[in-house]
Amino acid sequence: MSTLILVEHEDGNIRPATLSVVTAAAAIGQEIHLLVAGSGAEEVAAKAAAIAGVGKVLLAKHDAYAHELAENLSALVVRHADGYSHILFAATAAGKNVMPRVAALLDVSGISDIIEVRGEDTFVRPIYAGNALATVRSSDPVKVISVRSTAFDAAAEEGGTASVEAVDAAEISDKVSFVGQELSQSDRPELTSASIVVSGGRGMQNGENFSMLDDIAGKLNAAVGASRAAVDAGFVPNEYQVGQTGKVVAPDLYLAVGISGAIQHLAGMKDSKVIVAINKDEEAPIFQVADYGLVADLFDALPELSAALDS
Amino acid sequence: MKIIVGVKRVLDYNVKARVKADKSGIELANVKMSMNPFDEIAVEEALRIKEAGNADEVIAVSIGPVQSQETIRTALAMGADRGILIETNELLEPLAIAKLLKHLVDREQPGLVLLGKQAIDDDANQTGQMLSALSGMSQATFASRVEFDGDQLKVTREVDSGLESIKVTMPAIITTDLRLNEPRYAKLPNIMKAKKKPLEIIPVADTGVDVSSGLSVVEVNEPPRRAAGIIVKNVAELVDKLRNEAKVI
Numbered sequence: 001m002s003t004l005i006l007v008e009h010e011d012g013n014i015r016p017a018t019l020s021v022v023t024a025a026a027a028i029g030q031e032i033h034l035l036v037a038g039s040g041a042e043e044v045a046a047k048a049a050a051i052a053g054v055g056k057v058l059l060a061k062h063d064a065y066a067h068e069l070a071e072n073l074s075a076l077v078v079r080h081a082d083g084y085s086h087i088l089f090a091a092t093a094a095g096k097n098v099m100p101r102v103a104a105l106l107d108v109s110g111i112s113d114i115i116e117v118r119g120e121d122t123f124v125r126p127i128y129a130g131n132a133l134a135t136v137r138s139s140d141p142v143k144v145i146s147v148r149s150t151a152f153d154a155a156a157e158e159g160g161t162a163s164v165e166a167v168d169a170a171e172i173s174d175k176v177s178f179v180g181q182e183l184s185q186s187d188r189p190e191l192t193s194a195s196i197v198v199s200g201g202r203g204m205q206n207g208e209n210f211s212m213l214d215d216i217a218g219k220l221n222a223a224v225g226a227s228r229a230a231v232d233a234g235f236v237p238n239e240y241q242v243g244q245t246g247k248v249v250a251p252d253l254y255l256a257v258g259i260s261g262a263i264q265h266l267a268g269m270k271d272s273k274v275i276v277a278i279n280k281d282e283e284a285p286i287f288q289v290a291d292y293g294l295v296a297d298l299f300d301a302l303p304e305l306s307a308a309l310d311s
Numbered sequence: 312m313k314i315i316v317g318v319k320r321v322l323d324y325n326v327k328a329r330v331k332a333d334k335s336g337i338e339l340a341n342v343k344m345s346m347n348p349f350d351e352i353a354v355e356e357a358l359r360i361k362e363a364g365n366a367d368e369v370i371a372v373s374i375g376p377v378q379s380q381e382t383i384r385t386a387l388a389m390g391a392d393r394g395i396l397i398e399t400n401e402l403l404e405p406l407a408i409a410k411l412l413k414h415l416v417d418r419e420q421p422g423l424v425l426l427g428k429q430a431i432d433d434d435a436n437q438t439g440q441m442l443s444a445l446s447g448m449s450q451a452t453f454a455s456r457v458e459f460d461g462d463q464l465k466v467t468r469e470v471d472s473g474l475e476s477i478k479v480t481m482p483a484i485i486t487t488d489l490r491l492n493e494p495r496y497a498k499l500p501n502i503m504k505a506k507k508k509p510l511e512i513i514p515v516a517d518t519g520v521d522v523s524s525g526l527s528v529v530e531v532n533e534p535p536r537r538a539a540g541i542i543v544k545n546v547a548e549l550v551d552k553l554r555n556e557a558k559v560i
Contacts, residue, residue, distance in 0.1 A: 010472075069477070070440065070450050093470040097452050100405065100440035109404045109526035112435045122529065127433050128328035132337060133532050140525035175449045179465060179476040192471075196559070220560060228489065238455065238469045238490060245349075245429065245489060247471065253559040263327060264431075270537065274557045276549065282542075291540040291557065294549050304546040309560070 001085035002031035002055070006077055008068075008094055009036070009044045014051075016193040017090035017147075019154035022051055024147045025088055026155070027117035031055040033084075034162075037076055037169075039066040045164045052159035062169035068094045071173035074101035079170040081106060084142060085120070091146035099146045108140035115151035129244040129267035149192060150250035150271065184239055191240070194223035196253045199242055199269070200235070201227035203258020203279065203298055207235040212302045213257060219309045225249065225269075227259045243268035258298045261286025278302075312366045312422035315415060316357045316391065318373050319347040320382040321432040328432075334530040336402075337432070346382045349427025351389075352487040355494040356457065357425050358390045365459050368392045370419060374411050376400050380510060387505035388497035394508065399515040399522070405433075407522035409441035414518045416446050421482065428453050428486040439486035449479035455490040 003025045008015040018034075025032045033056045034048045045059040058080060064072050077098070081087060087102060089095035091113045103110035115133070116124035122137045123145065191197065198217045200210055210224065217224045225247070226240040242249055244267035254272035259265060261277070261284055269275070270289050277290035280297045287293040294301060322328055323343040331338050346354075357369045371386035373379040374397045383394035397411050416424065429436035443450035449464075451457075455474065456467035467476045469488045497505070515522060543549045553560045 070443075070452070074444060093453060093468075096436050097440065097450075100435075100437035101444035101450070103437070104406060104409060104441035104444040107406075109406050109524055110435070110437045110441070111526065112437060126534070127531070128322070128337060129431065129434065130534060131328040132330050133534050135529040135532070136526055137529050138526050173449075175480040176451075177478045179478055181470075181473060181475040183473040232489065237473060238488075239471060239473050244431065244434065253553070253557070264324070270534075274553070274559050275537075275540070276553070287540070287542070289537050289540075291537075292549055292552055293540060293542045294546065295542060296546075301546055305550070308546055308550040 002033055002083070003028055003086040003088060004033050004035055004081065004084040005088045006073065006095070006098065007034050007036045007044065007048055008090055008092060009038065009041070012043045014044060014047055015090070015092070016154055016190065017092050017149035019051065019157065020149035020152040021088050021090050021147045022053060022155035023152040024114065024117055025086070026053050028086055028120050030085065033058060035060065035077065035080060037065040037073060039063045047157070049162040049164050050158055050160050052156040054160045054162040057162050057164045058167045059164055060167050060169050062172065064172045065169070067178035068097070069173065069176050069178060070097040070101055071176050072170070073098045074105060075170040077102045078105045080167055081142065086143045086145065089146045091148050095146050099144060103144035106142055106144060108142055108144055109138065111136060111138060111143060111145045113146055113148045115148050129263050130270065131263065148248060150248055184237055188217060189221065189223045191223040191225055192247050192249055195251050196220045196222035197225050197249050197251045198222045198255045198257065199225035199227065199259060200230055200257050201259030202229040202233065204230060204235055210236055215306050216302065216309065219306065227265045256286050256290070257302065259286055260284045261289065313368045313370060313419055314357045314360060314366045314423045314425060315370050315372055315419060315421040316353050316386065317412065317424070317426040317438070318350045318354065318371050318382050318386045319427070319430045320344050320373065320375050320379045321347045321430055324348055324431055330531050330533050334532060336528065336531050344378070346385050347427050347430045349429060349487050351494040352489070352491050353425040353427050354386045354389050354391060355492045356487060359492065360423070366423065370395060370421070372412065372415060374399065374403065374408055383510055384505050385497060387508045388502040389495060390501070392508065394510040396510065396512045397515055397518060398512055401522070403522055404524040404526055405435050405437035405441055407524060408438050409445055410520045410522065411515070411518060412438070412442050413445045414520050416442070416448070423482065424448065424484045426484065426486050428488055439484050443484045449481070449483040451477060451479050451483060452486040453488040454485050455488050457485060457491070
């Protein structure tokens, strides 16, 4: 038996989350096949074939695959699911949209957001905002899984010599269509794969003040994130949100500025290697998970920090 | 048009989950339970759609133990018209929940099903997608805005790189994200009125739905704790520690 992974890609590049899924698949220990769906995507398929550890790449081409519509992608995966004991997705917005459909169409349980592979049928996943870790075992004939990318290293993008095989597209839904998107433009590293993340909370007071975090992020080559409170208040867009229901990050350094540290926020960042908290409230729960805490007014501390990073 | 809205009874979002001593799950005895916050948003959206004249009836559905009636009553107090509880004492997987919801969809024929994008207990984020796959109703997850356009809906979705909008044909399933709306509080007179609204209870066995699961929980553990950190005196000390002790900048 072997493992099938749905590849996520944009602008001709494979998303880093998919590379982490390949590492999770390697831990399961079977031959790994990647499924690439796109309107062209030969370039993506070639990159997929070069990933270390990949045995074969399946390429399905259709104009409808230019957008990641769940109906179309789930039909495609199910069409090519025969012979696979494991089907893996990244636990991204796109992966979460598709994985449960595939599980339901195959009449098996979905296994969300795994952080550890204990064996070919046993996995660990966080529940209750990461306040507990459930070890689950599946007796289903095929295990349909989404993988938390921060829990697995990225597979090497070179070294593989897999073949690319063209496969048929599946049924295209006429009930759903893509209208448009508003994507944030940023030169910064992507939030979930950045090695340093600088995040702001309600204490930032408004969106303009996030420029102080941008300044520090620029000096550290960091991504900028935010707490739910800051997003709900409209300081920054939704894609900045770190937490139980937003993005999960685990960088080498997480700098939390003006963030109190609600459990829902901690769920999204407490696996960071080093956590720094700057908050004027010494009772803020964020200090309980911080390796280094600074009790200070952020409007004093951030300019000082910016200057200190220059020296 | 009818709207079915799913409401799940979960550990209150302000209560810290504690793992049971026998590692079988989370301690739920004598702790505050509430409606899943994403489901509150779903109820609110259903009510707004009805208030705008785009729906006639809002049906609040829960699947769980007898106490889930309280969660349904909360939805009725917010303004839902009637409730249905599929009663079970088992902790069901999302696939079983989706099959039970499909059973109700087949019976009630709603134009819209509104569900939270995930429940804050198991954090699975599966049920809406599964119900769409099983029922053939269109899927629009992680919604931050819903607009009516004839027999279609334009749904703005929160995705990893920003916002995406799609058009789906009704009947459709929408799962709610945080920015869709701010749920109302139930007013006292409405809480009293909600006690008189119809609430049907269906034992899970009466549905004839197979709720067996291939997934079992081996054990539940607490996550590893972080070692205690230190408080630094000033920015200079912080930068020094990050450069020379942690070596991360």
